[in-house]
Amino acid sequence: MSHDNDELVDPCPPVILPPDVVFPVRVDVPICGLLLRDAEDLADLNRYLNDIRRIPQRKKTVREPDPDGDATFATFLWLDEQRKAGKFVAYPGQWVVGIDTRILGIGPDADEIIQRALEADPTLRTERVVVIDIPDPKDFILTR
Amino acid sequence: MELYLEPADPPHTYTFVRPNSSVDALPGLRLAAFADLRQHITNTIHRPHAIQKCVVDTGAFLSIIPSRVAQYLDTATITWLPFHSSFPVGLQVLVIAGGSVPYELGELSARLRDKRGNVIDIRFVAKFTRDGGTLNIPLTLGLRGGFLEGRTLSATPDATEPFGAIWTLANP
Numbered sequence: 001m002s003h004d005n006d007e008l009v010d011p012c013p014p015v016i017l018p019p020d021v022v023f024p025v026r027v028d029v030p031i032c033g034l035l036l037r038d039a040e041d042l043a044d045l046n047r048y049l050n051d052i053r054r055i056p057q058r059k060k061t062v063r064e065p066d067p068d069g070d071a072t073f074a075t076f077l078w079l080d081e082q083r084k085a086g087k088f089v090a091y092p093g094q095w096v097v098g099i100d101t102r103i104l105g106i107g108p109d110a111d112e113i114i115q116r117a118l119e120a121d122p123t124l125r126t127e128r129v130v131v132i133d134i135p136d137p138k139d140f141i142l143t144r
Numbered sequence: 145m146e147l148y149l150e151p152a153d154p155p156h157t158y159t160f161v162r163p164n165s166s167v168d169a170l171p172g173l174r175l176a177a178f179a180d181l182r183q184h185i186t187n188t189i190h191r192p193h194a195i196q197k198c199v200v201d202t203g204a205f206l207s208i209i210p211s212r213v214a215q216y217l218d219t220a221t222i223t224w225l226p227f228h229s230s231f232p233v234g235l236q237v238l239v240i241a242g243g244s245v246p247y248e249l250g251e252l253s254a255r256l257r258d259k260r261g262n263v264i265d266i267r268f269v270a271k272f273t274r275d276g277g278t279l280n281i282p283l284t285l286g287l288r289g290g291f292l293e294g295r296t297l298s299a300t301p302d303a304t305e306p307f308g309a310i311w312t313l314a315n316p
Contacts, residue, residue: 069180073257076178076195083153097192111189131192135280137154 022065068127075101075130083132093136099129106134145262147200147297147311148176175200175311177285180255181217190216195257196283202297204286206249207270208238210279214272217252225249225269238273245279247271251290256313264315266291 012031029052036042078101082088088096088106095110096103097117105113110131118124156172182194193216209217227236227249237244250272256264269289273279285291294316299309 069182069255069257070261073178073180073195076197077259080197084150110192114189114192126188127191129192130195135153 024064068125071100071128072130075099075128076132079103079130079132083134088134091134092138094134096132096134097129098132099124104129145256145258145264145313146260147258147313149173149305149307149309149311150176171307173307177313178257179283179285180257181213181252182255184217184221184252186218186221187216198283198285199281200285200297202287202292204284206289207268207286207291208240208247208281208284209250209252209270209272210281210283211273211275211277212279213283215277221252222272223251225251238271240279240281245273245275247273264295264313 012029012034015027015029017025017027034045036045075098079096079098083096088094091106094106094108095113096106097110097113098104099117104117107113114126114129114131117129118126150173152172152174158170158172160168160170162168177198177200179196179198180194181196182191185191185194193213196213225248236246238247248271249269251267251269253265253267256266268285268291270286292313296314296316297311298314299311301308302310
């Protein structure tokens with residue numbers, strides 16, 4: 001590599017992301033072939049690197065998109081609200097099975113309900129199925 | 145992220161008489177959190193049980209995972225922590241609800257979620273009770289073992305909340 005080549009080569013081009021990018025996204029910023037002419041260049045480099053380090057990589061944590069997790073949690077919260085509202089008091093000790101904020105079935109065997117639902121609709125996305133139990137007051141334990 | 149004060153299920157209320165003869169009442173409340181245990185569920189049949197409503201109990205020495213919850217987890221994904229020979233046999237049982245059950249220690253991960261979409265990933269040591277499904281308690285998040293360490297648990301009075309306070313768990 002010639003150090004006295006006057007041709008300008010940008011060693012660290014700007015990061016350009018496609019317009020439809022979904023954040024968070026990881027990028028690898030290349031700094032290849034960076035020419036340091038003197039100690040002042042080195043100081044400049046370290047100053048700029050210090051600025052980059054200020055981007056809060058750990059404090060500014062963002063989670064990966066998790067649509068299935070979000071959907072199942074939404075269904076769980078919905079079922080839990082129904083349970084707290086007393087909608088399932090007629091089914092003590094049984095299971096309520098739901099998906100996408102609707103009820104698939106209620107009964108003593110959650111697996112059987114899921115199986116029946118799958119037979120009725122083979123396209124059912126089982127990864128979004130949620131099960132909650134209905135407490136039986138006779139089993140209530142006051143632990144503290 | 146938020147934690148939630150909620151009545152026990154089924155609910156109960158402590159009703160009592162004050163010295164001035166007035167009758168007062170306190171609902172029995174729990175501090176609840178939601179844990180997503182998907183990363184420990186490898187059998188797709190068990191996946192619908194991944195989200196568990198937990199009780200936060202700082203009076204519990206460690207977290208507790210009863211068999212009724214543990215049965216859905218893949219034991220191969222749990223880091224089992226055998227008792228050291230110096231650990232007293234008498235402490236190798238959990239005394240709870242008028243009974244005692246043996247337990248094993250294990251370490252696992254969970255994603256705590258709240259209703260606003262916030263998450264905190266935790267890794268914690270828990271007592272896996274060998275109760276055969278008879279211990280009818282929820283997954284309990286206890287004081288030590290990784291749930292609270294390094295985090296802030298706080299309650300802020302708020303008259304607009306159903307039970308007068310907002311509880312939060314925060315990373316530093």
